[in-house]
Amino acid sequence: MDRADAVQLDDRDPLRHVRQRFVLPDGMIYLDGNSLGSLPHGVRERLESMVDVEWGHDLIASWNTHGWWDLPATTSAKLAGLVGAGPDTVSMGDSTSVQLFKLLVAAARLRPERSVIVTEPGSFPTNSYIASSVAQLLGLTVRWWDAEHSPDIRTVLDDDVAVVALCHVDYRTGWMHDAAQVTAAIHDAGAITLWDVCHSAGAVDIDLSGWDTDLAVGCTYKYLNAGPGSPAFAYVHPRWHDVLDQPITGWHGHADPFALERDYRPAPGVRRVEAGAVPLLAVAAVEAAVDAFDGVAMADVRAKSLALTDLFIDRASARLEPRGVSIEVPREHRHRGSQGCLRLPDAYGFVQALIRRGVVGDFREPDRARFGFVPLYTRYVDVFDAVEHMVAVLDEGEHVRPENTARAVVT
Amino acid sequence: MDRADAVQLDDRDPLRHVRQRFVLPDGMIYLDGNSLGSLPHGVRERLESMVDVEWGHDLIASWNTHGWWDLPATTSAKLAGLVGAGPDTVSMGDSTSVQLFKLLVAAARLRPERSVIVTEPGSFPTNSYIASSVAQLLGLTVRWWDAEHSPDIRTVLDDDVAVVALCHVDYRTGWMHDAAQVTAAIHDAGAITLWDVCHSAGAVDIDLSGWDTDLAVGCTYKYLNAGPGSPAFAYVHPRWHDVLDQPITGWHGHADPFALERDYRPAPGVRRVEAGAVPLLAVAAVEAAVDAFDGVAMADVRAKSLALTDLFIDRASARLEPRGVSIEVPREHRHRGSQGCLRLPDAYGFVQALIRRGVVGDFREPDRARFGFVPLYTRYVDVFDAVEHMVAVLDEGEHVRPENTARAVVT
Numbered sequence: 001m002d003r004a005d006a007v008q009l010d011d012r013d014p015l016r017h018v019r020q021r022f023v024l025p026d027g028m029i030y031l032d033g034n035s036l037g038s039l040p041h042g043v044r045e046r047l048e049s050m051v052d053v054e055w056g057h058d059l060i061a062s063w064n065t066h067g068w069w070d071l072p073a074t075t076s077a078k079l080a081g082l083v084g085a086g087p088d089t090v091s092m093g094d095s096t097s098v099q100l101f102k103l104l105v106a107a108a109r110l111r112p113e114r115s116v117i118v119t120e121p122g123s124f125p126t127n128s129y130i131a132s133s134v135a136q137l138l139g140l141t142v143r144w145w146d147a148e149h150s151p152d153i154r155t156v157l158d159d160d161v162a163v164v165a166l167c168h169v170d171y172r173t174g175w176m177h178d179a180a181q182v183t184a185a186i187h188d189a190g191a192i193t194l195w196d197v198c199h200s201a202g203a204v205d206i207d208l209s210g211w212d213t214d215l216a217v218g219c220t221y222k223y224l225n226a227g228p229g230s231p232a233f234a235y236v237h238p239r240w241h242d243v244l245d246q247p248i249t250g251w252h253g254h255a256d257p258f259a260l261e262r263d264y265r266p267a268p269g270v271r272r273v274e275a276g277a278v279p280l281l282a283v284a285a286v287e288a289a290v291d292a293f294d295g296v297a298m299a300d301v302r303a304k305s306l307a308l309t310d311l312f313i314d315r316a317s318a319r320l321e322p323r324g325v326s327i328e329v330p331r332e333h334r335h336r337g338s339q340g341c342l343r344l345p346d347a348y349g350f351v352q353a354l355i356r357r358g359v360v361g362d363f364r365e366p367d368r369a370r371f372g373f374v375p376l377y378t379r380y381v382d383v384f385d386a387v388e389h390m391v392a393v394l395d396e397g398e399h400v401r402p403e404n405t406a407r408a409v410v411t
Numbered sequence: 412m413d414r415a416d417a418v419q420l421d422d423r424d425p426l427r428h429v430r431q432r433f434v435l436p437d438g439m440i441y442l443d444g445n446s447l448g449s450l451p452h453g454v455r456e457r458l459e460s461m462v463d464v465e466w467g468h469d470l471i472a473s474w475n476t477h478g479w480w481d482l483p484a485t486t487s488a489k490l491a492g493l494v495g496a497g498p499d500t501v502s503m504g505d506s507t508s509v510q511l512f513k514l515l516v517a518a519a520r521l522r523p524e525r526s527v528i529v530t531e532p533g534s535f536p537t538n539s540y541i542a543s544s545v546a547q548l549l550g551l552t553v554r555w556w557d558a559e560h561s562p563d564i565r566t567v568l569d570d571d572v573a574v575v576a577l578c579h580v581d582y583r584t585g586w587m588h589d590a591a592q593v594t595a596a597i598h599d600a601g602a603i604t605l606w607d608v609c610h611s612a613g614a615v616d617i618d619l620s621g622w623d624t625d626l627a628v629g630c631t632y633k634y635l636n637a638g639p640g641s642p643a644f645a646y647v648h649p650r651w652h653d654v655l656d657q658p659i660t661g662w663h664g665h666a667d668p669f670a671l672e673r674d675y676r677p678a679p680g681v682r683r684v685e686a687g688a689v690p691l692l693a694v695a696a697v698e699a700a701v702d703a704f705d706g707v708a709m710a711d712v713r714a715k716s717l718a719l720t721d722l723f724i725d726r727a728s729a730r731l732e733p734r735g736v737s738i739e740v741p742r743e744h745r746h747r748g749s750q751g752c753l754r755l756p757d758a759y760g761f762v763q764a765l766i767r768r769g770v771v772g773d774f775r776e777p778d779r780a781r782f783g784f785v786p787l788y789t790r791y792v793d794v795f796d797a798v799e800h801m802v803a804v805l806d807e808g809e810h811v812r813p814e815n816t817a818r819a820v821v822t
């Protein structure tokens with residue numbers, strides 16, 4: 001494999017034309033789309049129209065004439081297609097933390113005779129924090145599943161388990177659960193499943209319906225490219241639509257918001273997950289960002305993600321392992337998300353040195369350099385060139401230079 | 412009083428120059444800024460810069476280089492000045508419903524030996540719904556205070572009351588509580604106070620510190636002009652900063668978010684109210700919208716609000732009462748927000764007919780036509796002309812024409 005081979009892979013890439021839908025700064029190899037996706041051109045246009053025409057000119061009338069009232073629902077319906085969900089099974093508006101809180105309380109209420117929430121100690125921190133908080137609030141217990149050392153989930157399941165809340169892809173290692181299989185095991189034990197697909201939505205051909213999961217949450221600012229802090233989504237399987245009882249009973253989740261009744265009556269369907277007013281500028285950005293997937297098959301996205309990460313493993317094995325760097329990318333495709341880590345003692349300086357060269361990844365404590373591969377805009381040649389920059393950083397000792405090792409700020 | 416007098420009032424208005432900071436469509440008299448504030452020009456510029464430069468070009472680096480991580484805090488500090496709060500006492504990000512939920516649970520936890528939440532049956536619906544939901548979650552009881560018929564709050568206070576959550580201004584009638592006095596009465600009974608200032612923030616010279624309230628929430632899309640569904644804020648008195656225990660323990664409220672610990676440790680100060688990632692496009696809009704108050708004294712805002720509503724009462728008394736319309740605007744200044752209602756049997760058609768004439772208010776069930784007066788951009792002449800349009804609607808019978816009475820959609 002040389003650079004010409006990478007160029008050839010790009011030439012044959014069925015998603016090649018999609019890259020032009022994104023703003024990509026000149027001279028930058030952006031491998032941090034798993035943290036903040038690149039700006040789709042369509043978002044700029046959509047925001048201009050929402051601000052100038054809808055808000056600025058049409059003002060309050062836009063709730064009707066421009067469909068503001070339904071915008072979270074219509075956007076959710078578009079997004080549903082990217083995660084294998086039916087059109088009326090997804091809601092959006094609040095942050096992942098808030099969505100998780102709402103659904104975790106609701107899940108526990110679906111199993112009132114049970115007293116345990118299962119989650120992983122290596123979850124993204126919010127997931128652990130919210131599980132603990134909900135347990136405290138409802139008088140439940142958190143049981144920690146150490147999936148890394150005890151991979152069979154059945155070892156932590158019994159008749160006490162109300163809900164199992166897991167991250168589909170590990171935010172550090174990129175390790176991915178076999179969600180369909182794990183969901184089936186949890187259902188066999190009579191518990192509710194809640195998947196967090198923040199680190200896979202938009203890069204993996206997720207099939208929420210096919211998994212038969214009860215609930216799911218996911219963010220939109222990573223592989224879905226909807227901008228910093230953009231609203232998260234919540235999925236509810238239709239079997240729970242009429243009974244789901246979430247605790248943040250704001251007026252947008254009411255069956256008839258403008259009847260202005262004193263007592264709460266949840267809306268039918270997934271809309272009962274909505275709480276208060278949602279930030280419509282941010283939802284409009286989600287809508288336009290989802291439109292950047294127009295005509296794109298998620299199977300092609302997944303295939304390219306695997307090919308990009310395969311290439312990363314190949315190149316890193318050949319060029320970085322001999323220089324003392326460990327590669328942390330799940331080797332089995334079925335357990336691989338769309339990111340990879342390199343582990344090395346000077347990972348912080350390594351990431352900073354790469355950023356100076358225009359290769360943008362991120363650092364995660366204590367020793368991980370993390371890189372995300374976004375099938376919609378990452379090229380094979382980007383992966384090839386990025387690894388060559390890494391070689392140069394190590395060979396020149398840039399990763400141990402003071403300007404790169406000084407930790408001024410969080411990243 | 413004739414039209415020339417109104418023009419003269421505008422000429423002498425100390426806030427006259429502020430109007431040009433807003434986009435105001437030609438030919439429209441916009442009296443619905445209490446529902447959705449007009450677009451400040453600065454928001455357009457701020458969003459362009461955030462989207463094109465910060466997100467589009469600088470990408471993930473913007474969390475540091477453009478202060479994204481602190482943007483909710485820096486924006487909150489600016490906003491604090493408009494509601495009489497210290498700079499490190501306000502947090503922002505989630506919707507009013509979510510902020511209310513977080514603070515109401517936290518408030519009850521500050522009084523664990525007490526079992527009652529007091530609120531008003533005539534609150535905005537979300538406030539009633541959330542109070543009931545929190546009560547259910549924590550095993551508490553809601554006690555409804557009918558302030559209209561039993562104005563002395565002491566009649567509902569006793570040693571069982573943990574928290575009293577009230578709307579500062581009634582969303583229908585514009586009636587405003589004497590917040591300092593009511594807060595003192597609640598504190599005398601040993602309970603926690605939580606004010607919702609959605610319908611007063613930006614139009615009334617609110618003094619959260621001076622009231623000595625424990626907690627408050629408010630939205631930013633009404634008189635603060637930050638756009639549809641823009642994020643709400645939460646205020647926490649410094650005396651609770653180190654003990655406040657809110658339940659949506661997302662990573663942004665953690666003392667050290669990037670330490671990625673398994674257990675939650677709340678951030679010091681008001682920052683512990685933050686939950687997950689906040690929609691930064693929407694927060695940037697709040698920041699720019701707050702900047703539209705630059706150099707504006709809230710005392711001048713309040714004085715103009717009262718003068719505008721006085722004028723509305725005068726003109727409506729002279730011109731509309733004789734035509735069978737009742738005026739619902741609190742007569743006492745100390746109990747008046749910045750809006751007014753007219754009550755008439757055909758209020759829906761009346762509002763629709765006015766909209767056709769370019770006078771935009773809104774309808775609230777069952778018989779209210781509601782108008783908001785925004786001191787930053789509403790002119791005295793707007794009030795004068797609006798009432799003349801109302802006269803014309805009634806005299807021409809436009810309010811009972813089928814095209815105006817047909818209820819196609821929610822407003």
